[in-house]
Amino acid sequence: MHLGANVLVTSELGADSRQRRWVQHGSARLGSASPSENYPIQAFPQQQCSFGSPPHDELEPRPRGAVKMGACSVLLLLLWLRVLHTSAEDSDGPLACACDKCQDAVECRGIRCFSSVKVDGGVVLFERGCLKNDQQAILQCSTSPSLKSAIYCCVQDLCNANTTRSALMALLPSAPEGEPVPYRVETLALFILAPVVVLVVLSVVSVLACRRLHRGRLQRLQEFDTEQGTIDGLISSNVGDSTLADLLDHSCTSGSGSGLPFLVQRTVARQISLVECVGKGRYGEVWRGQWQGENVAVKIFSSRDEKSWFRETEIYNTVLLRHDNILGFMASDMTSRNSSTQLWLITHYHENGSLYxxxxxxxxETSEGLAMAASVASGLVHLHTEIFGTEGKPAIAHRDLKSKNILVTKDLRCCIADLGLAVTHSQADNLLDVGNNPKVGTKRYMAPEVLDESIQTDCFDAYKRVDIWAFGLVLWEIARRTYSNGIVEEYKPPFYDQVPNDPSFEDMRKVVCVEQQRPFIPNRWFSDPTLSALVKLMKECWYQNPSARLTALRIKKTLDKIYSSLEKGKES
Incomplete structure (x- = not known):
């Protein structure tokens, strides 16, 4: 409704003249009053409000004019209070708001308009409407945005009509630290598949790198073949029709005097077929193979033992190393089997296996045991002896002599094998070559000076004396299995009753160095002349002082003498 308010303002322009002015206040919306109802403000019609300045010649005070001024001020104050009340009532009136869920209408009326957004299970719900009362408006509009919902309130007609979903989504805050964030299915799948894809890629890269490394090794071998000469020419020669004995005999007169010439080695190695595995050891496996119908032994080293393979190949290729009591070396090669690099060492095959x-x-029998011991001593003498001349041989110390590294031939003689830890010495240049293999020998067969670390590592004779100690233990093993008056002990390794099956370095040091114990000697040995002589010999190999031990040559001559005495006793 509209109210007409007329205000009469009188301005005093002089002492006797006055002018009236009517001011139309305007119209205002006010409750339910009639729009035609006017309120002329003439509560004091006979009083006039003077706003002018008094004339300069009027010096007397005018108390009545002051009263008029106060009445006008009160009237204006009441007028402005009425206007403010009318505006307040006007702002609290019903608003027209856009509505998404109103039946049969797109608008609703209330004291506030709102727009809201809510995230539920990955679905975004957007809604617009109005709030009907103050309590609802205070509760809804004062709520701060959360991770899943936000609301926007406004107080103008249709103020929420242009509010968009994206604008409200921007009000949603990010998750604070420590609170879980709801994942979408796509996000969860990404987190699961990403590590799997990374692992697959790394696996593929690793396989490709290994294959490339393997091809590189084979390429280096082929380049080496090219530098040395073609193998095809060798294969087309009489090598394919020769027997192993013919090749080895030829190598004694034209070659290193040990194995086959290098290129022939490569030819032989590539013509061998593996038949069966006959043993496994610290450095790999031993297979029985066949080359042109003949049995050969193939010792296959793992790639981590390349230094042992290289050292043994180097020793076997030494000039004039060939000996009846040294395992016959044929060839060595680096080949590829089952996508892995294998290091082959090809030697004579002895079906009786190791002495162990x-x-x-x-x-x-006594004679067989003596022959075995004498053959081992003969091979040890050949290793320890340096041969001078144009085609000479350096002195060699084995460093890992034991019954497992000694093979038994068909005629029940022995030959020494496994030279991977060997040490060489040449008097011409006084050069001691220990090799590049950090491994040491077998702990059960270690000499006292090795166990207490008092060995002179720069003295070649010290390494030979270590071999003598180990030979004494091998001699004890043979004596235990030698018949005497129909009696024989079961096989046992040295110090079987004093240390565990797999003794530690400290176990052996305590028994051999501190307690100075030696393998047990049965009483029956002293009743047999041959075994009694062997007991005396092995004790001379076990002196605590290395310098007091016998040399290999002295041992060989003593064994030959004992064997001769045994044969004479049989004849008589």
């Missing part, structure tokens, strides 16, 4: 295996299966 043979003594566990078979007990020997």
């Amino acid at each position: 295996d043979y003594l566990q299966r078979v007990a020997v």
